[in-house]
Amino acid sequence: MGRLRFIKPFLKKYKWHYLFGLFWLLLVNIIQLIIPRILGNLSDGLAEGILEYSGLLRYVVIILVLALIIAISRFMWRIYIIGTSRRLEYFLRNRLVEHLQKLSPEYFNHHKTGDLMAHATNDINAIRMAFGPGIIMITDALVISIITIFLMINQVGWQLTLIALIPLPFLATGAGIFGRVIHKRFKKVQEAFSNLTDKVQENLSGIRVVKAFVQEQAEIKKFNEASQHHVNMNMRLIAIWGALFPLIQVIATLSMILILFYGGRAVIYGIISIGDFVAFNSYLGLMIWPMMAIGWVINVIQRGTASLDRVNEILLEKPDITDAPDAIDLDIQGEIEFKNLTFGYVKGIPVLKNINLKIEKGKTLAIIGRTGSGKTTLVNLLLRLANPPKGTLFIDGVDINKIKLKSLRENIGYVPQDNFLFSTTIEENIAFGLREYTKEQVEEAAKIAQVYDNIMDFPDKFNTMLGERGVTLSGGQKQRVSIARAIIKEPAILILDDSLSAVDTHTEEEILKGLRKIMAERTSIIISHRVSTVKEADEIVVMDDGEIVERGTHDQLVALGGLYYQLHIKQLLEEKVNLA
16 A cells, blocks of 8 residues: 555545445446346247247337446446546646645756656556546456356356356466566656657757757757657557457457357257357356456556556655744844855765855845855855755844745745746736735836836737747846846845846946845845946955855955956956947
């Protein structure tokens, strides 16, 4: 039952749906087993010449009534079994996506999007098949087989029945062997599908880069290789699955041959009547379906268990970043303090070394430094996208590890380097962090971010639909929409991580002018490569190789003549060259 641990709550909730569906399924099976007996009696009556027109009509009416009950019962079991399996698909897909949302960003650095998409589509569909058609087929196979065997013994005796069942042990042995092979090969199929999905997702997301470097044919070749591998894995599965059904048919045919021979002799010698022989053959015909169903059951159940194993692997992943048992909701005011913070993503390799910083409420800290100096890691710790060591990072005097994640992140407005926008309207992108908002709030945030005029130039204005990742906007427009998205939250802490790199100097000045009113009321952290972006900050820290190497105001750092001064001079020269 360990394999079912994550779907136990669903099965417990919907157990009566399955039981009710099984009731109707069993009713169909029982009625189907009555019909051969009726046909046998009808055959005997006709053979003996004792059946009159009224009797024949009675048999016709009985068969029609039974057919109607079968039709209604089949509808009911489809609703209650197949319908519930669809609910399971819905439950499991939501559970998977909800769990993925809880996992830390580090998990997604090692697991590709296409692979995770395959889990949420193909794997969950295979699980649904196992808990829908799979349950129906296994019930049919067991119930019809057991009852049919009992009726066959009652109809013609155990000897003839035993002869008919001689091939079944061979079927059971073959089914076990085939089942294990199918399980392994279907896992390979799903892995190949994950790889194929990932190739498609990556190519479509990076289509502009592919075209810019004229790599269409190279990427098509890679896709063809992945697609061929998927075909090869499917062919290996189909080869074993395809062999299973002929095997079952051969075994079923052997049973039929044995019965025709021995049953025919029994009729000739008067041991059984022709009606008994007709009924027995009808029962044997009903046994063919369970034999065929065994093949389907093996295939569907093995596919379902293979996929359930794959989904369970994800659901067993523990989030690295969670609320501590004693975590509290905090009405964050905005004071931030780093105390002797040393941090590394990999043990023994520090990215940040001995960071000591205190940012008073309402003050602005700017961080500048070369690429890879640890600037973004610093704010990732502040957002708890990674866990800082205990006792090294405090907000309003409280260890950040003891603040509930929801409380922490709701009070931080963050503009990341990667300005990710969703495939929805500009308005909904700006208001992304709010449950309720007004049109006026959205417009005001857009004005402060200096993107309002650009938006109003679009035909649909704020209702303009964006392409994937906001591709329909320019780099600067995406950055400004992201800034508006952070501003509209009215957070206690505002973090801008290199968020003005794609705008020109004039637009940058206008954005900073609008932001100063906002930043005056809250604690702000600005990360940038541009000196012009950070020079008005209350304090500037210069980072290099994970350490703070300089700190002070703009004038103090220029007078110091160190790394900050070099960056400042370099950028002044670049501006002069550009003007020339």
